Amino acid sequence: MDPSKKSPSPSSPDTVFLEACDIYFRHCHNKPYGFFNATLFHQKVQNGLVPLHLRLALIASATRYSSRSEWMERKQSTIDSYARCSWEIITTSTPPLDENEDVDIIQSLAILAVIDATAGRRRAAWVKIGMAVRIAQDLNMMLEPGSHLPELERDERRNLFWSLYLLDRFVCCSFQRPPAINDDYCLLNLPTHYRGGKKLPSISLSELFNEKIRGISPRSGMFGISVGLASCLGRTTKYMMAKSESSPPWSPRSEYCMIHRDLEYLKELAVRNGPVLAAPGQPRVQSDMPNPDREQIAHMVLSHTLYHLAHCILSHPFLIGLKVEASRIYDMPLSWLEETRSRSLNHAGSLITVLVEAKAAGYMPIPSVYSYCMLVASTIHALFLYSSDQSTSQSSAEYLKMSLEYLAEMSELWDNAQIMSDSLRSFIVQCPRYSDILLRSEPRMKDFTQNELSILRAVLDYWSMMDPRNPVFGGVSKTVQHIDLQSALSGYSTPLSPISGEGILEMSVDERKEHGMDPDIMVSYPLPAMSPIVSDNEGSPKWDWDNELDALKS
Template sequence: MDLRKRSSSAASTPDKVFLEACDIYFRHCHNKPYGFFNAELFQQQAAKNQVPLHLRLALIATATRYSSRSQWRERKQSTIDSYARCSWELIVTSPNGFDDDDVTVIQALALLAVIDATAGRRRGAWVKIGMAVRISQDLQLMLEPGSGFSNMERDERRHLFWSLYLLDRFVGCSFQRPPAIQDSDCRLNLPTPHYSRNLVPYTTLKGLLDERNRDLSMRPGMFGISIALASVLGRTIKCMMNEADKIEAPWHLESAYRAICTDLEFLKELAVSNSPVLAAPGQARPPHEMQDRDREQIAHMVLSHTLYHLSHCILSHPYLLGLKMQSLSRSDMPPTWLEDTRATCLMHAGSVITVLVEAKAAGYMPVPSVYSYCILVASTIHALYLHSDDMAVGQSSAEYLKTSLEYLGEVSELWTYAQTMASALRSFAVQCGRYSDLLLRDEPLVDELTTTESAVLCSVIDYWAMMDPHNPVFDVAQPRTDGPLDLLDVGPGYLTPPTPGAVGAIPLEAAMSHSPGHKTSDLVDPDILIHYPVSIMSPMASEEGGSPAWDWDSELNAMID
């Protein structure tokens, strides 16, 4: 089949396969968190069959993951990969694929990058993200759109660029993987919520993070706050994982470490003040009456809280702190600074797990694949405390690990590499007796770690490394031991489902994170309690009593012919 000879508008009406794929995509993926499209503009183009073939193929490949159609349940990944390969071939072989002044190639590349990343094709994902970023810069998406674009086109370009920014920051959660987009180049306004577009002014990323203008009355919306937190996460990665030659004592007020902490606390407070308005008891709308904008707000609300806690986990991770402190004089370090910082780190690790697990238990299935990485990072911190002298702390950490393994096992139905992370977590946990002994003492002994042990500790906090099936963490697993690790025997069961009367509530608190025996830092208030109605995010159900709408043996030919 020569895709290059096929026209994107050969038929007068769009095919049923593509339209159903659109329904699935906009239900499960759009603005959760990536908003690659303006929904209204895209629907208009789809109805007129004006969506080019490379983008249709990429969107079907993406939507396939979330469909429950029985015809291809056993060959879901191969179906996804087939569509993705066809889309990629069209892009790279088109004589003018990179010359057209439209954004469809960027949109397709972004979708294909996510597919590659979650399938373990790391270099393919890296290349596609890089291409998408460079093309977006060539089209000047990092600048405010001109008056020649319609309102919907301006909205789409703004959301597309910032979604690329999120994707770029997420895959950059790694050692020696610099981001392709620099904050200083982003002069584009942040996306403003549809419901307040005419009520609040636009703001830029620089304006939102300007320490001279900290105003909690700002209303950038949850998407904008997520972007700002992703920016701070990028600075956290640079500070703790990619600046070995630039050593600043993190307890100094002028250090990058303290500046990041300050920004995180401001953005947390801003996220709380911008979160969806709470419904009065008994007045919450049932899930089927929720608007798309409500679901998208919830998606970014969950993302913003997750990024806040993840940044703190990386900022104060015992291994990364140990690396930093190797070359620092501790003569002026406050007496309780290290103890308080470790307690704060453990608290935030519990909060990451609590936010995502409770969101899922309330009926919201956290879709972004990056959440598996967030759970892993948090769980490795709890793994280090399995052997704590405080039995209550060790028991609490073991329970967190069990919950994390259940979560990863369940989302592996969507993201197969989540199971790889679960295996890595199990392998890591059985080695943590030695790591804990070296890292959790008053004088961390990082230099006593072997090369292999250092590689393992790096790999479990490196998103890029965890996409690699040859991760070193799998090669050094030790025999099982007795003790708290017995709690890691997790079966294929599910996390606690929502009770019938509470399906509309999503408590995002850190109640589980107050570990006995640890102090709470005055800088951090992890208690974020938000109740908001959410919809069940289960896959689109098959039609009962009728033939499935998608014929997965002939749909590709039917779409193109």
């Protein structure tokens, strides 16, 4: 294959590439990353203008969602082979890194970064994200695109940059790992939002958070709200994991309180501007092309998830313990600590429920970052599993069973989901001591050993959770871990299935209020339930993407 050649001419179609394009735009586009403008991309395909490195990256990404029998048993090796070829072309050929205005090199790097991150190749992912961001900045993509560009290209550049922003913020949910993109330099408008076929006025990220115009600012689409919540998530991570502040978190003037206010504002936007979902049983429009409503719904689920994730990090008992320890010179109100713990439980339960319901309802695929979100929420319930309050302990056990089931099924898609599932199991076993220290009337952080502090940091660190060698597995053998985990969760209801119609998933709004969940952020999903099919040898289930595509049209 000659790297200098573009896509084959329409008279000799590349069947594999065209199939990969169809799969990618059904399953990946704007879910959540909008690396392409679909119309513009298909024009490039027809005109033979898609370079080889991008074609190979797309095939690598699409392979994960293909049900081709010849790929089912060797998906990861197939993905890695295509991705490696794409990367070699980028690094060894002159044209891709030339001084031109093409964005295809950024698109390839972003796709390859996702592939590396989910396979546990952390440094490779970090390098590719960094390269993509720097090239985007070299093309001034953090500024509003010039009017000399066609509208489709302006939309693509805008959405591509904000997708890089999301990716950058997700991988930087970590201690001492700063993002590559600074909010202050993001001067372009948020992703374009259309309603009823009409393009609505856009606003910038700074305008989204400008308190002076909040009541009169134009309506923002769900993609833009996702970006705003990712910005809040980045601020939350910086404040709770990487930055000390003179004001204690309970001070009304602290960054903690400012983040909290911004999160609640964005939650209201997400609820108010979310797509109107069809009632169960109503017919839905059938189409072979990507469904804009489904893409909006994907960003709605992402927005709700990021809202709860930011609150989980903001109120996590371990991180709060570190903040309290650093603010000893101030008098901490005990009522504030109790309220924070209650908030952490509420948001952890809501996050788990949103993701389990979304998966059960068929909003596929599930982005790999959701496994990290599920892990963070689950660590809170793992701590409260050993609460002296029986109802709290029982509720946490139920949530943990839902989380473990979710992560087990996601392991069929993402290697890092298996790492997080194993880490959660190990963490649950080690939690009695952590709970005893963290859930006291005043946490005693000095009682932790350095190894214990490393474990508690690791389960909240996305970067660590992409590494199979993370310290969470340190002190517990797999045999003891299995036995103790069964013991820890024994005595409660049987594990829930997200499709079973039992337990938390079937609660009414009033019941969810009593359970501590925020009913405003919960959504009603109209699509039919879909689940993995069982393999022929009764082993691990495998996702049947072809059948799922049929289900989406029903």
